[in-house]
Amino acid sequence: MKDFLVNLLGRENVLHESAALAPYRDDYCEADASDPALVAFVTTTEQVQAIVREAARLKKPLTPRVAGTNVGGLALAPAGGVILDFTRMNRIHEVNDTDMYAVIEPGVTQQQLKDCLKERGGSLTLGYSLAPPHTSILANALLGGLTNRSLKYGDQSQWISGLEVVMADGTLVRTGGWALQGVAPYGQVPFPALTGLFVGWAGTTGLCTKMAFQLWPQHKFNRRLFVLTYSPRGTFEAVRRLVRREFCDDIGGLSWPSAKMMLGVKHPHPEPAPGEPTFILYVDLTADIEEEMALKERMLNDVLASVRRMEERIEEPLDIHMLLKVNPAMSPFAEFPTDLEFLTNHGGGGLSWVGTYGPLSKFEAGIEAGTKIMVRHGFAPMIVTRPMRGGHYGVLRFVEIFDKQNAAEVERVKVVNHELLNMCTELGFVMYKTPSWAFEVLKPRIDPGMLGLMRTVKDALDPHGIMNPGKLGL
Amino acid sequence: MNVRIENPERMNLMGLLMRGLLETSLKSAAGHRAARKLRGDVRVNAGTMGVTLSFTENEIVLRGGESGKPRASVRGEMKPLLEMVAGGSLVGPVLRRKVKVGGNLLMLLRLLPLIRPAK
Numbered sequence: 406m407k408d409f410l411v412n413l414l415g416r417e418n419v420l421h422e423s424a425a426l427a428p429y430r431d432d433y434c435e436a437d438a439s440d441p442a443l444v445a446f447v448t449t450t451e452q453v454q455a456i457v458r459e460a461a462r463l464k465k466p467l468t469p470r471v472a473g474t475n476v477g478g479l480a481l482a483p484a485g486g487v488i489l490d491f492t493r494m495n496r497i498h499e500v501n502d503t504d505m506y507a508v509i510e511p512g513v514t515q516q517q518l519k520d521c522l523k524e525r526g527g528s529l530t531l532g533y534s535l536a537p538p539h540t541s542i543l544a545n546a547l548l549g550g551l552t553n554r555s556l557k558y559g560d561q562s563q564w565i566s567g568l569e570v571v572m573a574d575g576t577l578v579r580t581g582g583w584a585l586q587g588v589a590p591y592g593q594v595p596f597p598a599l600t601g602l603f604v605g606w607a608g609t610t611g612l613c614t615k616m617a618f619q620l621w622p623q624h625k626f627n628r629r630l631f632v633l634t635y636s637p638r639g640t641f642e643a644v645r646r647l648v649r650r651e652f653c654d655d656i657g658g659l660s661w662p663s664a665k666m667m668l669g670v671k672h673p674h675p676e677p678a679p680g681e682p683t684f685i686l687y688v689d690l691t692a693d694i695e696e697e698m699a700l701k702e703r704m705l706n707d708v709l710a711s712v713r714r715m716e717e718r719i720e721e722p723l724d725i726h727m728l729l730k731v732n733p734a735m736s737p738f739a740e741f742p743t744d745l746e747f748l749t750n751h752g753g754g755g756l757s758w759v760g761t762y763g764p765l766s767k768f769e770a771g772i773e774a775g776t777k778i779m780v781r782h783g784f785a786p787m788i789v790t791r792p793m794r795g796g797h798y799g800v801l802r803f804v805e806i807f808d809k810q811n812a813a814e815v816e817r818v819k820v821v822n823h824e825l826l827n828m829c830t831e832l833g834f835v836m837y838k839t840p841s842w843a844f845e846v847l848k849p850r851i852d853p854g855m856l857g858l859m860r861t862v863k864d865a866l867d868p869h870g871i872m873n874p875g876k877l878g879l
Numbered sequence: 880m881n882v883r884i885e886n887p888e889r890m891n892l893m894g895l896l897m898r899g900l901l902e903t904s905l906k907s908a909a910g911h912r913a914a915r916k917l918r919g920d921v922r923v924n925a926g927t928m929g930v931t932l933s934f935t936e937n938e939i940v941l942r943g944g945e946s947g948k949p950r951a952s953v954r955g956e957m958k959p960l961l962e963m964v965a966g967g968s969l970v971g972p973v974l975r976r977k978v979k980v981g982g983n984l985l986m987l988l989r990l991l992p993l994i995r996p997a998k
Contacts, residue, residue, distance in 0.1 A: 633892075633957060635927070661892065668895035670887050678891035678943050680927030720926060721958040730965040732899030 410445045420444040433756035435818045436478030444488045450614040458575035469608045471541035477840030504591045508617045511543045515742040530623040533741035543616045548838045553655045559794035562604045566590040569615035573867040590617030608873035610866045624691035626698045630722035633682035637769040639717030640684040646708045648796030655689035662785035666747040673785040753808030759825040760802035763834030774828045782821040881938040893928040904993045913992040922949040925957045951982035
């Protein structure tokens with residue numbers, strides 16, 4: 406395989422020495438490290454097709470990878486496998502300002518597309534995940550990740566309007582708007598929704614080499630307001646009332662440890678300080694005229710006042726720019742995409758989470774139970790929440806940072822994540838970007854018909870089992 | 880002149896915000912001068928969070944909650960307090976009783992260059 410890759414890509418685009426492969430052994434999370442045999446930097450669809458054909462012939466596993474910022478081991482290759490690094494396959498093929506979509510390759514990053522849209526006049530925006538600016542948009546979309554436009558439009562997979570996929574035999578498939586020649590990928594067409602064969606599959610059914618996806622209008626005025634709340638009930642009653650008024654662009658909730666870490670405390674005590682807010686909600690408002698913004702602010706205050714009448718303590722909204730004047734350490738939350746260095750650059754190197762989607766009605770119960778679990782294991786309860794898709798569901802995510810070199814700490818993360826996953830599942834939350842360990846935990850609860858169909862689809866699309874094997878129990 | 884938080888892992892958000900504010904202010908000559916002249920404790924209560932600032936010759940120590948006997952105090956909800964700090968009116972919120980001050984008012988006046996960041 407090595408000679409084939411060197412011939413195809415050139416020596417400079419193939420890594421095989423252990424020192425060069427080291428960054429590909431693991432990601433942020435607690436998953437066991439695994440040594441790939443080779444890493445290949447691809448830049449064209451034709452190269453990917455050729456590699457897949459050769460891998461199928463040799464029955465060599467292929468694992469796609471871009472930024473390496475996954476926290477579930479999904480881009481780790483099995484020992485001896487080949488990693489296809491898509492970071493250099495990063496062309497933006499098209500931005501359609503009128504029909505509001507973009508066509509991008511896997512290596513296109515959040516920052517890259519943001520800069521591109523800005524250069525074009527800034528009439529459009531995309532949603533940004535809380536992952537670093539160099540994160541792949543395509544990977545987040547294929548894994549059903551969320552962004553700061555998910556309150557309005559759902560997770561990023563719901564914005565995909567077309568995929569170009571290299572199948573396990575090297576053939577090329579185009580889905581969505583691209584299914585009909587001459588049709589622009591403005592949205593899903595009324596054909597069978599085969600894009601779904603590659604969304605949420607963690608690269609186990611094919612390798613996506615191009616994605617068309619929807620962009621959203623960028624408004625003239627933007628305000629980010631922080632609201633301090635003092636109980637889960639008050640927090641999520643406010644969230645549920647806000648989403649039904651349909652005037653917020655984004656509502657994010659961060660539990661108190663997240664704010665402390667941003668302000669320089671590496672390891673907050675698991676218990677809050679006396680009088681500490683429970684959550685910090687950040688509310689994004691946008692408008693095209695000043696009167697519209699003023700009305701939205703009035704509506705926000707009206708909703709918060711209605712929750713205060715339930716005997717809940719909620720502070721008045723604080724503008725991010727005012728907070729920045731008080732303490733510039735808040736700057737990571739001033740603009741997205743952002744690098745939350747307190748998560749990725751804390752010295753220990755480890756970052757893990759149990760991130761789930763579930764109904765807003767269960768958020769208080771999930772937070773209460775999850776907090777108890779995290780505190781019992783000595784973790785400050787770092788929790789991230791956000792209502793999605795108009796409030797039909799939301800994300801509830803429990804985050805831990807840890808020292809990857811400390812075996813006992815790694816073990817503690819595994820234990821706490823198992824408990825959190827079981828608790829969340831009991832309450833009706835479903836883990837997204839599901840790591841292999843979590844899929845095994847969930848397997849007994851997954852409908853047997855669904856599991857059987859997954860296996861049938863996998864066998865049909867990837868008969869030699871070369872596409873990111875081991876993920877999703879496949 | 881240092882800013883030190885006593886037991887930072889347990890410090891409330893208000894105290895952590897104040898640390899950044901004080902560190903920024905101490906970089907200016909006016910802020911540094913003001914800090915060197917101050918001695919004793921000032922208590923700040925923002926909503927349900929309390930912080931005590933202790934001024935000594937070489938450092939400012941922040942303690943969570945109430946400790947010692949403060950020479951002066953400032954109390955209010957988070958928003959009016961932060962608006963004052965961020966450059967808003969000083970007198971208005973006090974006259975409207977949104978922010979309440981107590982104790983040695985001269986000491987609070989001397990504190991101003993430290994809690995209002997240099998432009």
